[in-house]
Amino acid sequence: MKEFRLQPKILFGEDSLSYLRELNYKRVLIVTDAVMVQLKLTDFIVNNLPASSEIKIFSEVEPNPSMQTVEKGAQDFIAFDPDCVIALGGGSPIDACKAILYFAYKIYKKLNINRRVFFVAVPTTSGTGSEVTSYSVITDGDRKIALADNLMLPNVALLNTEFLKGLPSKVVADTGMDVLTHSIEAYVSNIANPFSSSFAMKSIKLIFENLVTHYNDRTIPTPRENVQFASCLAGIAFDNSSLGINHSIAHTIGAKFHIAHGRANAIIMPYIIEINSHADKKYYEISKELGLPADTIEEGKASLLSFIKILKEKLGIEKSLKDYGVEFEDFRKELTNMLKDIKKDICTSHNPNRLSDEEYIRLLLRIYYGE
Ligand SMILES: NC(=O)c1ccc[n+]([C@@H]2O[C@H](COP(=O)([O-])OP(=O)(O)OC[C@H]3O[C@@H](n4cnc5c(N)ncnc54)[C@H](O)[C@@H]3O)[C@@H](O)[C@H]2O)c1
Ligand SMILES: [Fe+2]
Structure with missing residues (x-):
């Protein structure tokens, strides 16, 4: 049997960011990189989330994200215990976020905790297509490792061209x-x-x-x-x-x-x-x-x-x-x-x-x- 899968839901168009206002979650973790914070692109996310949500930004992702960054992110994830995660950036932050979820779920499983968080991916490059794939590419020393698991598929891919205007x-x-x-x-x-x-x-x-x-x-x-x-x-x-x-x-x-x-x-x-x-x-x-x-x-x-x-x-x-x-x-x-x-x-x-x-x-x- 063969399969063609269409997931996640894709939201696009000028007003697509208004979707974030509907996200009614207690704790939201944003996984991104330092450039997104510097360019204030994170503001597009933060300013559209409901005021009642507690927000934490993990912005330590580097281009070609490393295993160490993913481990650090997974620790922060478990400590903050979000019910929603938003990846904002090019393939590097989106892939890092996926791998953080992958390893955090593994840790939860060992602790007999069956938990999944709502995952929104917002691409700022065009790009890896990582917002709609189950792949994550992580760098371990001088090797790149491609992980593939449905656990890493976002629930929503949120496309908006506003992010792309200042791309080098x-x-x-x-x-x-x-x-x-x-x-x-x-x-x-x-x-x-x-x-x-x-x-x-x-x-x-x-x-x-x-x-x-x-x-x-x-x-x-x-x-x-x-x-x-x-x-x-x-x-x-x-x-x-x-x-x-x-x-x-x-x-x-x-x-x-x-x-x-x-x-x-x-x-x-x-x-x-x-x-x-x-x-x-x-x-x-x-x-x-x-x-x-x-x-x-x-x-x-x-x-x-x-x-x-x-x-x-x-x-x-x-x-x-x-x-x-x-x-x-x-x-x-x-x-x-x-x-x-x-x-x-x-x-x-x-x-x-x-x-x-x-x-x-x-x-x-x-x-x-x-x-
Ligand atoms: N998951 C997948 O299916 C998949 C597929 C292909 C590649 N990848 C991986 O994705 C990574 C590469 O991702 P990428 O090519 O999107 O680059 P990237 O995420 O590494 O970003 C490249 C640079 O552009 C900057 N940048 C990103 N968006 C910007 C914006 N809107 N304005 C200004 N600067 C911006 C970033 O800060 C960074 O410095 C690699 O690790 C690659 O192996 C993954
Ligand atoms: Fe690629």
Whole structure:
């Protein structure tokens, strides 16, 4: 039996934050990062919650959240004992919040306490789609670990474009390319189905039509909103169909060489598409849908690759790890460890092509040199 799941409830539109006024909870924990507090984006949440709620803000989440932060957050969670949790931020605070819940529930279980809190996720990047997925990516030393559990699915994903107006252009480029990686990997996954593929294709189209305009001017409402929709649609798609080795490799090199998740995905994307020969027909279908030259399967795949290379240039994304500034000696030393981590990553199993160790090493060297 196969399943396509649609959860959580998604609220969106200009007045979506008014939903917070209906949340009648005694204690509300907000999990976020220091930038959200500095930019006063937390005020949009606090000012809309009922005055009767006691509010605590945990703002210690760093980009690529660490196990230590999650442990600290879980301690604060148990001490404060909230009945509602709101994650506000990019993928880092949302994922940290999910992992805090995951570990806090484990502790409750050991104490024979059967308790779940109401969980609202408010994304401020477009983005990881984490507001609609059961995944959380946590960094443990120089490794990224992807957790997957329905316990971490939010009850409500609250979208509002108000948060996105002050995004730095680099974050728009990185997170927008993360969206495109999600939707393409979901579309070509070997467990894709017609439901996940329709969400993935719509997301790809929205990125194709809106990302560069949004990157160049974050104040224009329609592209800003469309990229947010694309992010959420891609999240729904990959939560149901899984991802592939673009993500496994991005997790590995991101953690080892401290590269933002979306940028790591974007640097390696063309090399992954080239090697995934079992998905050639699907890459062609994407090009056809986008109106790119696609008279044959080969032409369709080549058009998609050209589009992605041009998009990367427009967004100022490096062609290779060498261009990004990774030293070859550092890269060479990590090759064996990287291979191990990539093969273990949960995203690897549903990639269209299965690679041998030798193919992985050759691929990693191409990603390094950009050839
Ligand atoms: N759970 C999932 O399914 C999933 C999927 C992909 C990636 N991830 C993980 O998500 C994390 C990356 O998340 P991200 O790419 O959203 O970045 P992020 O949350 O790390 O944020 C990047 C930077 O942008 C800042 N920022 C965020 N929103 C802003 C706003 N509205 N205005 C100004 N600055 C803002 C943050 O403070 C931070 O400095 C990584 O750990 C990655 O592995 C998770
Ligand atoms: Fe991602």
